Amino acid sequence: MSKRPEIPGKPFYSAKKQRLFNSRTIRTENVDPAFSDGKLDVPSFMASREYEIRQLEHAQLRSKYSASTRVFQSLPRTLRRRAASHNVKRIPKRLRARALKEMANQNATKKTHHPRGRALYRLKMQVRLLKLAARHKLLQQVLPPEMAAGRLQLRQRIQMLQDRIKLAKEGSARLNNAVGAYDNSAANALATPPVGNVKYMKRQTEHTWLATHVWHTKRAHLVKKWGFQIPYKPTQKCFRAIHRGSVADGGVVFDTSYFGTCVVEAGYDALRAIASAVSNGKALRRYETRSWHGMVFQEQRAVGEGMVLWAKDAGKLVVRVHPSIYAEYFAYLVAFAQVRGAVVHDCRYALGSMEIIGPVGLQAVGKVFHPVDKQATVVKNWFKATSVADVSTIPQGTTFAFEIYDPRLWGKPTAFKKLTNFNHNDLIIDLHGNPAASVDAAALAKLLSSEGRTASYANQATLSELGKRRARTPGQPIPVAPQDPTIPVVVTKGALNKWIVLMPWFWVLPTWHILMRVPHVRLGGLRQLHQLAFEQGKPFYPYDFPFLREGLVEARLQQQELAKKWRRTPAGKRVSFSKVELNLADPKGEIGSPFACDWRYLQLLQYALVMLRARGSVVTASFGEGVRVSVYENMRRQITQLSDIPAVLAQAARLDAERAAPAVPVTLAVSEIPELQCQEPFAPLPVVQLSIVLAQRGQIKDFARVYKIPQDVYVRTVATLKNNGTIVCPGFENLVGFVSSGTFNLAQGFGTGVGCVDAAWARNQEEFVLVRNVGTDKVWLARWKKV
Amino acid sequence: MLNLKPFSVKSLQTIIHLKSSTPYVSALKRIQKHIIQLPKKQPSVKYVTVKGMGVKPVEKLMQLAVFFQVEEGFKVDMFTSSVEVLDEYVEEDEESGSSVFKKRLVSSVVMRIWRKDVK
Numbered sequence: 001m002s003k004r005p006e007i008p009g010k011p012f013y014s015a016k017k018q019r020l021f022n023s024r025t026i027r028t029e030n031v032d033p034a035f036s037d038g039k040l041d042v043p044s045f046m047a048s049r050e051y052e053i054r055q056l057e058h059a060q061l062r063s064k065y066s067a068s069t070r071v072f073q074s075l076p077r078t079l080r081r082r083a084a085s086h087n088v089k090r091i092p093k094r095l096r097a098r099a100l101k102e103m104a105n106q107n108a109t110k111k112t113h114h115p116r117g118r119a120l121y122r123l124k125m126q127v128r129l130l131k132l133a134a135r136h137k138l139l140q141q142v143l144p145p146e147m148a149a150g151r152l153q154l155r156q157r158i159q160m161l162q163d164r165i166k167l168a169k170e171g172s173a174r175l176n177n178a179v180g181a182y183d184n185s186a187a188n189a190l191a192t193p194p195v196g197n198v199k200y201m202k203r204q205t206e207h208t209w210l211a212t213h214v215w216h217t218k219r220a221h222l223v224k225k226w227g228f229q230i231p232y233k234p235t236q237k238c239f240r241a242i243h244r245g246s247v248a249d250g251g252v253v254f255d256t257s258y259f260g261t262c263v264v265e266a267g268y269d270a271l272r273a274i275a276s277a278v279s280n281g282k283a284l285r286r287y288e289t290r291s292w293h294g295m296v297f298q299e300q301r302a303v304g305e306g307m308v309l310w311a312k313d314a315g316k317l318v319v320r321v322h323p324s325i326y327a328e329y330f331a332y333l334v335a336f337a338q339v340r341g342a343v344v345h346d347c348r349y350a351l352g353s354m355e356i357i358g359p360v361g362l363q364a365v366g367k368v369f370h371p372v373d374k375q376a377t378v379v380k381n382w383f384k385a386t387s388v389a390d391v392s393t394i395p396q397g398t399t400f401a402f403e404i405y406d407p408r409l410w411g412k413p414t415a416f417k418k419l420t421n422f423n424h425n426d427l428i429i430d431l432h433g434n435p436a437a438s439v440d441a442a443a444l445a446k447l448l449s450s451e452g453r454t455a456s457y458a459n460q461a462t463l464s465e466l467g468k469r470r471a472r473t474p475g476q477p478i479p480v481a482p483q484d485p486t487i488p489v490v491v492t493k494g495a496l497n498k499w500i501v502l503m504p505w506f507w508v509l510p511t512w513h514i515l516m517r518v519p520h521v522r523l524g525g526l527r528q529l530h531q532l533a534f535e536q537g538k539p540f541y542p543y544d545f546p547f548l549r550e551g552l553v554e555a556r557l558q559q560q561e562l563a564k565k566w567r568r569t570p571a572g573k574r575v576s577f578s579k580v581e582l583n584l585a586d587p588k589g590e591i592g593s594p595f596a597c598d599w600r601y602l603q604l605l606q607y608a609l610v611m612l613r614a615r616g617s618v619v620t621a622s623f624g625e626g627v628r629v630s631v632y633e634n635m636r637r638q639i640t641q642l643s644d645i646p647a648v649l650a651q652a653a654r655l656d657a658e659r660a661a662p663a664v665p666v667t668l669a670v671s672e673i674p675e676l677q678c679q680e681p682f683a684p685l686p687v688v689q690l691s692i693v694l695a696q697r698g699q700i701k702d703f704a705r706v707y708k709i710p711q712d713v714y715v716r717t718v719a720t721l722k723n724n725g726t727i728v729c730p731g732f733e734n735l736v737g738f739v740s741s742g743t744f745n746l747a748q749g750f751g752t753g754v755g756c757v758d759a760a761w762a763r764n765q766e767e768f769v770l771v772r773n774v775g776t777d778k779v780w781l782a783r784w785k786k787v
Numbered sequence: 788m789l790n791l792k793p794f795s796v797k798s799l800q801t802i803i804h805l806k807s808s809t810p811y812v813s814a815l816k817r818i819q820k821h822i823i824q825l826p827k828k829q830p831s832v833k834y835v836t837v838k839g840m841g842v843k844p845v846e847k848l849m850q851l852a853v854f855f856q857v858e859e860g861f862k863v864d865m866f867t868s869s870v871e872v873l874d875e876y877v878e879e880d881e882e883s884g885s886s887v888f889k890k891r892l893v894s895s896v897v898m899r900i901w902r903k904d905v906k
């Protein structure tokens with residue numbers, strides 16, 4: 001430790017305190033010559049005050065900069081990255097030198113650590129590996145997937161690279177660009193995940209990085225999900241900002257390259273059959289000229305969210321499905337298509353996509369895209385569409401396809417001239433059913449073929465090349481050179497007023513960089529997509545789809561996490577769910593699991609109630625699939641009165657916990673709802689999706705329980721709650737469903753929720769339901785409707 | 788054209804659209820708030836514009852106009868116009884059948900409430 005400079009007999013002041021003190025001392029003129037003989041000489045008084053004011057201003061500045069501020073603190077809020085601010089790579093490049101200087105001062109006394117021995121050797125080898133990788137990239141080579149295998153030693157990797165470099169020098173095939181962009185697709189098989197940079201290769205073996213991964217890591221939290229590292233939510237709080245951006249005054253952009261896209265190539269009849277199978281007969285006829293968005297089907301069974309886009313002229317069909325089901329769905333499509341002589345190309349890592357929402361969303365894309373042929377009808381209509389103020393009036397499925405130049409040539413978003421001399425409704429009519437008006441068939445074909453995408457990467461410029469070219473025309477966009485590639489893009493309107501941009505995988509990042517510089521455009525993640533669906537009262541796949549396998553998996557993961565978190569909390573600081581007293585009749589405790597929408601509980605409850613109603617006849621059930629659980633008749637529990645049910649359900653829950661993977665407990669109701677048959681194994685309970693809106697002030701949270709109002713007290717209950725009275729929570733037998741996503745809805749101005757209810761009850765068409773949050777006994781009155 | 792004005796913050800702070808579901812008092816308060824904030828947020832704009840389309844909003848707008856003119860003493864201008872809207876007709880029997888767009892005109896009213904401090 002350094003020794004403090006102490007002065008004998010005087011208290012010690014730190015240098016910092018002294019500096020602060022100096023900076024806050026303002027010099028003044030004590031004797032004012034302007035004031036003499038009781039008279040004030042105004043001009044000289046003003047002159048002297050001028051001196052003081054200047055001193056004051058200086059003092060303010062001195063005070064501001066004397067405190068220990070770091071360079072990242074001078075950034076605007078949106079650019080600040082407080083977390084890991086010691087990492088200069090998280091600070092914008094123009095401020096890095098200063099940040100390094102500041103940190104150098106800070107750690108002046110700290111002894112630098114020098115690795116020795118094995119550690120030093122390993123570091124040196126790693127440097128060698130990186131140098132070889134750089135040389136490999138300079139030779140325009142792609143890293144083989146074997147490079148990323150975890151079992152390889154460092155030296156094996158080096159050897160592998162050296163061999164490949166030797167081969168490359170001898171003249172093996174090279175990429176057509178210096179940035180390492182290549183088309184990674186496969187026919188009738190899944191494409192191999194890209195390896196990524198050698199430095200970060202091992203981190204991508206399980207979960208592939210998006211092209212914008214590094215950009216996102218500085219600004220957002222990411223989650224490892226569905227084989228990708230997916231942006232989850234921006235680091236900054238943004239609940240309100242996202243709402244405003246999506247509805248009122250901006251745009252929100254999502255990198256959705258993690259969605260799986262495959263391209264089916266076949267004759268028209270085969271394509272029709274495939275489109276019909278995927279969309280359950282919907283994506284036909286009028287959807288041959290516009291994109292279709294909805295639930296995709298596998299053997300007449302809805303499995304997840306997806307999109308279908310026809311490219312009739314190219315004899316192709318684009319099927320874009322949610323990443324949670326992609327691999328399985330791809331296998332199904334291949335099997336289905338091969339019988340019909342079709343080829344399915346996996347373009348999961350070949351086609352990237354972005355989604356953009358909000359009033360300036362399409363305009364923002366318009367500011368970044370510079371079409372090649374400005375005189376083409378398609379491009380003229382594109383310019384018109386980007387000039388429309390209220391893009392929500394453009395119908396869902398409207399699709400544009402054309403070719404653009406590298407957006408980086410312009411360096412920043414460019415304001416285009418807005419067209420005002422056309423009729424907006426005529427544009428919509430023109431585009432309807434006339435693909436030639438909005439889709440450049442050649443561009444679409446180029447995007448959907450491996451050769452076309454490869455051609456789009458030809459001579460893709462590196463940043464340094466662009467910098468050199470820009471230096472030749474300072475202040476101007478870089479002139480387009482003949483060797484510059486043209487990029488095919490598709491812009492199509494999806495559900496919930498979202499615009500989906502499809503482009504070659506390695507063009508997403510260059511476009512993204514420019515797009516994020518458009519004013520009022522914000523970043524969003526998975527959670528924001530959920531929020532936007534919720535605000536429009538729509539269920540969000542997979543979280544609000546408990547009747548699908550993926551929905552159940554997500555719910556279970558979430559349940560485990562929440563339960564773990566709850567158990568870690570000290571007993572005094574957490575809700576004792578087992579002691580919640582809902583009403584006098586029921587046993588104490590939250591009904592079902594407090595960390596999830598307990599669909600299994602609802603399913604068994606409804607079966608138990610059926611048994612209770614039929615107790616005249618002999619009905620027994622074990623609720624444990626043959627497990628002998630009790631000392632009742634025939635070693636099975638019997639339900640003879642209402643109070644028998646809680647014990648039965650509790651026992652079933654215990655048995656379920658022991659089982660590895662219980663079956664899906666609910667199913668989406670079709671038009672005909674069958675009577676529940678009390679035979680094990682119990683069939684899934686038919687449910688319908690609903691959106692709930694509170695009819696009084698209050699709040700809905702995730703996992704809120706939905707009760708029907710008992711018939712005998714229906715009118716009285718509604719009247720009491722409407723007049724802000726309170727009622728006792730109804731008994732467990734009135735439970736009809738759960739709210740899977742519930743919170744304050746900024747679009748509505750009050751609490752709303754999305755969830756599912758028992759389909760048999762939903763037939764009754766009652767206007768009101770009761771909603772109760774987990775762990776509380778307060779019930780709210782709410783209106784509901786089917787989604 | 789009405790729908791081709793590029794998005795601007797200015798229009799956000801000076802134009803209010805009424806829906807049929809907008810409650811009367813909510814509309815009234817929103818207009819009042821806009822008028823109060825106008826000198827600060829958009830000093831160059833002299834009036835707040837309120838637009839309504841269709842039977843219910845037009846009626847509501849008329850009532851609001853009377854309120855602001857008589858009770859609050861504002862100078863109020865009213866303009867009537869027609870707005871062209873588009874309906875998509877889809878074949879009834881089959882969901883994936885063909886569809887047609889048809890234009891339709893809807894009556895609308897535009898109200899201007901002038902700031903009191905600017906002549």
